[in-house]
Amino acid sequence: MSEATPPDDRMELQEDPGQQDQRQQRRLRGSDGRMLLDQYFRVACIGIAGISVVILAFLLGSIIYQGVPSLSWTLLSGTPEPEPSEAGAWPAIAGTIWVCTICALITLPIGIGTAVLIEEFKPRNRLANRIFSAIQLNISNLAGVPSVVYGILGLTAFVSMFGLFGSLKGGESSLEIGAVYYDQFTNLASDPFLSMGAENARERYFLAPVASPSDPPTVATSGMEMFEYQGDQKVPVKISVFDPFGDLPSDPEELSLAIAADTIPGRISEKSWYYFSLPFGRGVLAGSLTLMLVILPVIIISSQEALRSVPSSLRDGARGLGATPWQVVWNITLPAAAPGILTGSILAMSRAIGETAPILIIAGIVYIRNAPQHLMDSYTVLPLQIYNWTSRPQEEFHAIAAAGIVVLLVILLSFNAIAVILRQRMQNKVR
């Protein structure tokens, strides 16, 4: 009936009065008008639904148009130089990989565990039931909290840890593992004002180990053993101390080992890959934990749906064979729900990859030249780098931002594609 054609107006002239009466009666019943309305509405619907296609095409088109010309190997492998033609996003891509991998490792067990608890261990007494429904309600409310608020929470809870371990201001943490501190001395030749008479000596830097970061600066004495980097190796050398205004040694090698008596060393630190500190500071771990807060509700909700779709006959069968509750979950329910859980997790991770606001709050806009080396290392992520480039005034950076977006979208779309393929596989299996 919805396929009715609109009335043809040209016909009306040739109609005899009887037919006209009939038509009028039909009009009175409103059938023509209703049919027409239905038709018009259908056309309007198609038009409006088409808008989403147009928007997507326009969005992708404009970004590809602006971004593809700037896609280059430099963009993928370079560092974010201030010169647009040399700017790259490698530290940001590496930061994204670090943050999201750690985030997945932390979030998946907790999220799936929560979903299993709510779906598979439903309690029988009333109090526990109430607690469970509170947890359920809480999760759906957490899913609606804006991610920027999680950023604020992460800033307080992970970056500065409520100020429990000293303030961030000094850049010092009260608890550290895996850091070695040195005082760095420069030799006479590297000071332009003191280098008179030492022109032919090369500049050298010497490191004196410090036991604790709060120690006073090391006082250099003649004959003291310090370390020097030669290539990647640390080599011990014997330095000598001279009064810069007194007599200097004439041998250039000896001169290059000379330190002025009033040299004030700079405190530097070397951090190994397992470096750990409290509070976490603006490091990778704090970022991962904050992203965990953002995607935990997403993972819980999608895992719950996957668990719910497992037929209860499977569970009953296993239980009938004498399996304990956890054996049912581990051997029957989880394997059956695995594709669904995996799909949900992949989609949640793609959300984590694209999430910008919380990372912006906890990491700030910083200039990062290297991929993170340890869990507390400062970092940036790809969306944040895109934000940074977009908010600059120069046109060239906007093109690079568009290219960065293309890279980001390729990553996300491939994640989505994996999820779609998995979902189809799963549907075929169930059938």
Added chain:
Amino acid sequence: MNRDVAESKASSTTLDARASELLSRGRKDLAITRIKEIVIYVALIACGFFSLLITVSIIGVLLTETLRFFRFDEVTLSNFLGSAEWTPLLGETKSFGIWGLISGTLLVTGIAMAFALPLGLVTAIYLSEYAPRKVRDLLKPILEVLAGIPTVVYGFFALMTITPFLQWLHGGFNVYNAMSAGLAVGILCFPTVCSLAEDALQSVPKSLRDGALGLGGTRFDATIKVILPAALSGIISAFLLAVARAIGETMIVALAAGSRPQATIDPRDEIQTMTGFMVQMAGGDVSNFGTEYFSMYAVAFTLFLITLSLTMLGNVVRRRYRETYE
């Protein structure tokens, strides 16, 4: 004979020993299983309570830091709640009137919803009631892709494409304006509205639809007079969740809406939203622990309260609706 008895006795004792050994091993296994079961259960419960802990710590952190903000001499509650002048960065004449930010948020949200709600609802109706299967199979993934695009990309789109387009349409548009950000937020919310509203429409029992069509109604009659009213609470809940999402949206407004808080309804003008202010504070010098730093927490708390109440309202409305049809 005697020997036989002795033998059988011996074998029976070894049998007994073996049986009891097996039994004890089984008992041990059982004990281990039981302990494992308990340990896992405790671990799962810890996971469950973790989500409660997140909520508690959000409220705790925001509340304590907001209280610390109000303890500053230059801050008064009447100024915070009663003024629309938000100038925390001006040295002498600081004013913390939250309405200056809320009005910006409302303007962007209003524009976004004026775009997303009607379009999302109509698309949902089309997908649920009219569209042939093939069109559904094409449109649904497109909506999913739209929903999966990161917000920073929408921000870029707003600043680089929508704003120049608006400026081309009408010269009065500022480089940073509420209209561009609002439209981008609308595009962002559109898939959310659409899929939630479609869920609501789909879960109206088929019998209602068939009844309306059987009485001679057109599909339009059935949709407007029967299905929409039946799905109304689900649709309202979808709208509320979309509004909450629009209010909390950050990157688009940070990029495209500007950074001048002002109470205006002119969509061509630069405004600042609550989220935009937080990003401005965090992107700048956060080691500054002055009043303006703690004002970030007060803004976050306000934002949290608004979105939380909208989300809760949405969930309550939807739950009530679900009870009617299950």
